[in-house]
Amino acid sequence: MMQSTQTMIRQGYTKRKIRLISVNILLIILTLCICGAMLIYGKTIYSLDTVIRVLSGEEIQGANFAIETLRLPRMLCGLLAGLAFGIAGNTFQTMLRNPLASPDIIGISSGSSIAAVFCILVLHMSGSGVSIAAVLSGIIVSIFIYVLSKGSGFSGGRLILIGIGVQAMINALISYLITKASQYDVSNALRWLSGSLNGASIESVPILSVVVVIFGVIILGLTKQLQILELGDEFSTTLGVKINLIRILLIISSVFLIAFATSVTGPIAFVAFLSGPIASRLVGLGAPNVLSSGLVGALLVLGADMIGQFAFSTRFPVGVVTGILGAPYMLFLLIVINRRGQA
Template structure:
C-alpha cells in the first residue's frame, strides 16, 4: 500500500468520523429542543425560566403541577420509548439484513398488544398488571418466533415469515377480543393499541428507564459485532464473532427494551421501522448508526406527539401521526424490494 493510498484512506475515515459526530450531535440537540418544547407547550405556554424553576422543586401556582405531574412524565416516556424503539428496530434490521425485520412487522409488539388487550377487556386489571402482562407476552412471543424459525441453521427469511404469521394470528386474537369485550372497555383498549403518551405517570417509568440504561449500553457495545453480522454469519464467524451468542444477546436486549417501551406507551407505529433507515442515510457508511438510530427514534416520537397535540383541531395520539409517516415509506420499500427481486 502506497503512502498516497494510506493518506486517502485516513482522510476518508476522518471525514466519515466528522460526519458521524455532526449528525449525532445535531440529533441530540434536536432531541433537547423537542424535550424543552414538550415541557413548555400545552393549554398554557410557560416560559423557560418558569419551567426550570418548577423542575428545580420551587412551587409555582399552576406551573409546578402542569410541568412536573403532566408534562415531565409525558416527555420522559417519549424520550425513553423513542430511544428504545429506535435502537431495537435498527438492531433487528441490521442483524437480520432486512429492512422488514423490525419488531412491528415480525410480531413482537403484537404479542405485547394481545396480552394488554386481554387484560383490559377480559380481566379488567390495573395498569400495572397490563404492563407486566405485555412485557411477559412480548418476551414469550420472541422466544416462540426464534424457536419456530431456528431449524438446523438460522434463517433470516424463515424468521420473518414465522414472525409475520405469528403477527397475523395475534392480530386476529386482538380483533376477537375487541369484538367480545364490553363496550365500556373498548376505548381504553383502542387508546393503548394506537400508541399514546397520554396519561404517562412517573411511577410507571422506572422499569423502562432501568431497562434502557442496562440494555442500551449492551447493544451499543456490540455495535461493531452487529456490523459484522450484517456481512453474514459465515463472514462474522471467520472474523472471530460468536454469531449465536452475539445474536441471542442482541435479541434479548432489544426485546426487553421493546417490551417495556410497549408496556409504557403502547405499540407506537413505525418508529422502530423508520429509525434505522433514516439514521443510516444521515450517517452514511463506515461508522455504527446504533446511537443515531436511537436519537432518530426519540425525535420521531417527540415531534409526532407535538404535531398530534397542536397541529390539528382534534388531538391525536402519537401512534396515529407516526403511522401516517411510516405507511408511505413501507409501501415505497415494498415496491423497491419487489423491483430488485428481494421479495
C-alpha cells in the same frame, strides 16, 4: 503510491467519523430542544425560566401540576420509548439484513399487545398490571418466534416470515377480543393499541430508564459485532465473531427494549421501522448508527406527539401520526424490494 492510498483511507475514515459525531450532536440538540418544547407548550404556555424553576423544586401555583405531573412524565416516557424503539428496530434490521425486520412488523410488539388487550377487555385490569403482562407476553412470543425460526440453523428470512405469520394470528385474536368486549372496555383497549403518551406516569420512568440504559449499553457495546453480522454468518465466523452468542445477546436486549417500551406507551407504529433507515441516511452507509437510530426514534415519538397535540383541531395519539408517516415509506420499500427481486 501506497502512502497516497493510506492517506486517502485515513482521510475518508476521518470524514466519516466527523460526520457521525456531527450528526449525533445535532440529533442530541434537536432532542433536547423538543423535550424543552414539550415542557413549555400546552393549554398554558410557560416560559423556560418558569420550567427550570419548577424542575429545581420551586413551588409556582398552577405550574407545578402542569409541568411535573402532566408534561414531564409524558416527555420522559416519549424520550425513553423512542430511544428503545429506535435502537431495537435498527438492531433487528441490521442483524437480519432486511429493512422489513422491524419488531412492529415481525410480531414482537403484537406479542405485548395481545396480553395488554386481554387484561383490559377480559380481566378488566389497568395500570401496572397491564404493563407487566405486556412485558412478559412480549418476551414469551419473541422466544416462540425465535424457536420456530431456529430449525436446523438460524435463518433471518425464516424468522421474518414466521414473525409476520405470528403477528397476523395475534392481530386476529385481538380483533376477536375487541368484537366480544363491552363498548366501554373497547375504547380503553383501542386507546392503548393506537400507541399513546396520554397515560404516561412518572412511576413508569425509573424502570424504563434502567431497561433502556442497561440493554442500550449492551447493544452499543456490541456495535462492531452487529456490523460484522450484517456481512453474513460465513464472514462473521471467519472474522472470529461468536455468532450464536452475539445474536442471542442482541435479540434478548432488543426484545426487552421493545417489550418494556410497548408496555408503557403501547405499540407506537413504525418508529422502530423508520429510525434505522433514517439514521443510516444521516450518518452514511456503513457507519455505526445504533445511537443515531435511538435519537431518531426519540425525535419521531416526541415530534409526532407534538404534532398530534397541537397541529390539528382534534388531538391524535402519537401512534396515529407515526402511522401516517410510516405507511407510505413501507409501501415505497416494498415496491423497491419487489423491483430488485425482479431485476
